[in-house]
Each structure stands twice: as structure tokens, then as C-alpha cells.
Amino acid sequence: MKKIVLVLIFTFLSMILIGCQEKSQLRIITPAGSPTLAQLYMQEDTEKYSVDVVNGADPLVAAFMALTPTHDIIFAPTNLGARSYNSGSNYLFAGTVVWGNYYLISKDKTTFDMASLEGQEIIVFGQNQTSDIIIKYLIDELNISVTIDYVDSVANAAALYMADQTKIVMVAEPTLSTIASKVASLQVIDLQAIYEDVTGESSYPQSGIFVLNTLSKRQINQVLSDLKASIDHANDNPSETGILAEELEIGFTALIVEAAIPNSHLNFTNALDSKAAIEDYFNRILALNPALIGNALPGDDFYYQP
Incomplete structure (x- = not known):
């Protein structure tokens, strides 16, 4: 009887140990x-x-x-x-x-800052994701009216920009560095700096x-x-x-x-x-x-x- 009990205990403990294996x-x-x-x-x-x-x-x-x-x-x-x-x-x-790792890019704009975005179309990747939240929050706080055209990924946003470098497109690193290596005189708005100006917080x-x-x-x-x-x-x-x-x-x-x-x-x-x-x-x-x-x-x- 003792042997049976010991066997059962050993089996039970073994099952626990197996279940707990990482x-x-x-x-x-x-x-x-x-x-x-x-x-x-x-x-x-x-x-x-x-x-x-x-x-x-x-x-x-x-x-x-x-x-x-x-x-x-x-x-x-x-x-x-x-x-x-x-x-x-x-x-x-x-x-x-x-x-925080978001940037707006364009080229050949006389002025490229947040105020210059008024009435413009911006290509933004990730609808209802952080990228979308940040741009919407900033334009709302700064009272800027824009049209947002969404794509599903930063890769697609970059492809649209490379097809027409006068577009205003939201990107993130490392895509920003990829584009900067190919496009001379790239214009960039650092949205982290804008966020800090608006909120007083260094980033998000x-x-x-x-x-x-x-x-x-x-x-x-x-x-x-x-x-x-x-x-x-x-x-x-x-x-x-x-x-x-x-x-x-x-x-x-x-x-x-x-x-x-x-x-x-x-x-x-x-x-x-x-x-x-x-x-x-x-x-x-x-x-x-x-x-x-x-x-x-x-x-x-x-x-x-x-």
C-alpha cells in the first residue's frame, strides 16, 4: 500500500514539474x-x-x-x-x-512648418494607431485644418513619397534615414519637438x-x-x-x-x-x-x- 501511495505521489509531482517547465x-x-x-x-x-x-x-x-x-x-x-x-x-x-519617433517630410516648399500645413493633404500611416493619434492631437491643439489620407504601413507611405516628393508624408525611423539618403534637400518637421512645445512634455x-x-x-x-x-x-x-x-x-x-x-x-x-x-x-x-x-x-x- 505504501509503495502504491509513493508511486502516486511521485507521478503527481512529476506531472506538476512537467506542467511548470518553462x-x-x-x-x-x-x-x-x-x-x-x-x-x-x-x-x-x-x-x-x-x-x-x-x-x-x-x-x-x-x-x-x-x-x-x-x-x-x-x-x-x-x-x-x-x-x-x-x-x-x-x-x-x-x-x-x-x-516618440514621428516626422513629417516634404520637398520644395517655400516654408515647411506646422502653420504651413493649413489646408494641405497629409499621408499618414496607421489609422487609429499612435501615428494617427499624434498628428490629430497636434493639429487639433494648434487649430490647423488638414486632410488626412491613410495608408496601412510606413513602407507604403514612403513609397508614395518617393513617387511624388512634393507630397507631405508622415514617416518614422529608419524609413526617414532611408529617404534622406536618396532625396537631396529633404524638408523635415520633428513632431517630437512640436509635441514638447504644445504639451511641455519631452515626448510620449x-x-x-x-x-x-x-x-x-x-x-x-x-x-x-x-x-x-x-x-x-x-x-x-x-x-x-x-x-x-x-x-x-x-x-x-x-x-x-x-x-x-x-x-x-x-x-x-x-x-x-x-x-x-x-x-x-x-x-x-x-x-x-x-x-x-x-x-x-x-x-x-x-x-x-x-
């Missing part, structure tokens, strides 16, 4: 652009991470709302993460990685990292440690990072990535330290269009706590 490789999804640059040195470590780089918001929405999770880690606009959380997703906000929490809530704290803390190291190394070594980006075939040359990193505003700030900036930014969105964050500020359990 995945050896975590799957990441990230939009092309600056969030991809942020995690580049994680992507290099193929034993720990498998990375899907995507264009547009649709694959990110699908990842957030999948009934059976397809990814352990999602890099995404912060408002998209909040909206998904308010819709019942299983991902926690673990930190900000990009602090554009993109963040979201982690599946079934991951262990040990796993999540290791991910965040790896991410911070990746961002710090990219900022400190843009030339080396450019070479790695080209090796990983993320779609940009080494020289473009090297040029893009200083204007990408990569900086890891953990969830709790980001909270004040997140809530300030989300309150501005609530005043603009509440649906863009799911009609309410996310609760405290939205924020990962180590």
Missing part, C-alpha cells in the same frame, strides 16, 4: 521599424528567441486577441496594448521602448513591450533585462548595430540603421516608471477619441510588477 525559446512579434531595432540583440540570440517582424497593425491585433496565444512577447503601440487589454487580452504592459510613450501573463516572473524579468541590454548596446554602438541589422535582414542597410538610431529615441523604461507618462498620454487620447484605448484608462493590473 519554454526554452520565446516567440516575439514586432512591427518593422524602431521597435525592431530595440530588440535586435535579442533576435540575434536564436536559442532564446524566435522573432516575427511584421508590417502594419493587423498582425499585432491578431496576436493580442488570439484565443490560443501565438506569441509570448508583443512589441506594439502602447494604445493598441491598452485597447487589447480592455478587450480581454492576456498581455501585460512591461515597459516603454520607443519615446509611443511603443511598448507586452508579455503573456502566463510567463513566469523569472522569464519576464530575464526578457526585460535582455531588452534593456539590447537597447543600451544599440544606442552605444550604432555602427555595430547597423551591421547586425543587415545580417539579420530586417530590410535596412547597415548605414541606414546607424543613421537612424539617434533619432529613434530608444529607451527602456519599466512599466511602473512609465505609468505617469502612460496615463498622461492616455488621458490626451481619451479627450481625442476614447475608443483608441478601449474607452477607459487600464487598471493597475495592466502594468507588470516584478
Whole structure:
């Protein structure tokens, strides 16, 4: 009888241990652009991470709302993460990685500043995403009337600009550096500087990292440690990072990535330290269009706590 009991106990404990085994490789999804640059040195470590780089918001929405999770880690606009959380997703906000990275570009304008946009058409990528939020917020605060023509990705916005360089187009790094390398006398409006003039805040929490809530704290803390190291190394070594980006075939040359990193505003700030900036930014969105964050500020359990 004792032997039977011991066997049953051993079997039960074995099942628990098997159930608690952590995945050896975590799957990441990230939009092309600056969030991809942020995690580049994680992507290099193929034993720990498998990375899907995507264009547009649709694959990110699908990842957030999948009934059976397809990814352990999602890099995404912060408002998209909040909206998904308010819709019942299983991902926690673990930190900000990009602090503002949007620019308006054109060419051959006599004057190219915010006032000169009055009555103009602007091509904007990512309807109802952070890019859209920022441009709408700024033109509203500055009382500027424009027509917005949407495309689904920064790549498509860039293609339209290259077809007609007199257009006014919203872009982000590294696309900005790509265009600047091809277009002489490119005119640029830095929307981070405009945002600071309007709000008094140095920038806004554009993109963040979201982690599946079934991951262990040990796993999540290791991910965040790896991410911070990746961002710090990219900022400190843009030339080396450019070479790695080209090796990983993320779609940009080494020289473009090297040029893009200083204007990408990569900086890891953990969830709790980001909270004040997140809530300030989300309150501005609530005043603009509440649906863009799911009609309410996310609760405290939205924020990962180590």
C-alpha cells in the first residue's frame, strides 16, 4: 500500500514539474521599424528567441486577441496594448521602448512648418494607431485644418513619397534615414519637438513591450533585462548595430540603421516608471477619441510588477 501511495505521489509531482517547465525559446512579434531595432540583440540570440517582424497593425491585433496565444512577447503601440487589454487580452504592459519617433517630410516648399500645413493633404500611416493619434492631437491643439489620407504601413507611405516628393508624408525611423539618403534637400518637421512645445512634455510613450501573463516572473524579468541590454548596446554602438541589422535582414542597410538610431529615441523604461507618462498620454487620447484605448484608462493590473 505504501509503495502504491509513493508511486502516486511521485507521478503527481512529476506531472506538476512537467506542467511548470518553462519554454526554452520565446516567440516575439514586432512591427518593422524602431521597435525592431530595440530588440535586435535579442533576435540575434536564436536559442532564446524566435522573432516575427511584421508590417502594419493587423498582425499585432491578431496576436493580442488570439484565443490560443501565438506569441509570448508583443512589441506594439502602447494604445493598441491598452485597447487589447480592455478587450480581454492576456498581455501585460512591461515597459516603454520607443519615446516618440514621428516626422513629417516634404520637398520644395517655400516654408515647411506646422502653420504651413493649413489646408494641405497629409499621408499618414496607421489609422487609429499612435501615428494617427499624434498628428490629430497636434493639429487639433494648434487649430490647423488638414486632410488626412491613410495608408496601412510606413513602407507604403514612403513609397508614395518617393513617387511624388512634393507630397507631405508622415514617416518614422529608419524609413526617414532611408529617404534622406536618396532625396537631396529633404524638408523635415520633428513632431517630437512640436509635441514638447504644445504639451511641455519631452515626448510620449509611443511603443511598448507586452508579455503573456502566463510567463513566469523569472522569464519576464530575464526578457526585460535582455531588452534593456539590447537597447543600451544599440544606442552605444550604432555602427555595430547597423551591421547586425543587415545580417539579420530586417530590410535596412547597415548605414541606414546607424543613421537612424539617434533619432529613434530608444529607451527602456519599466512599466511602473512609465505609468505617469502612460496615463498622461492616455488621458490626451481619451479627450481625442476614447475608443483608441478601449474607452477607459487600464487598471493597475495592466502594468507588470516584478
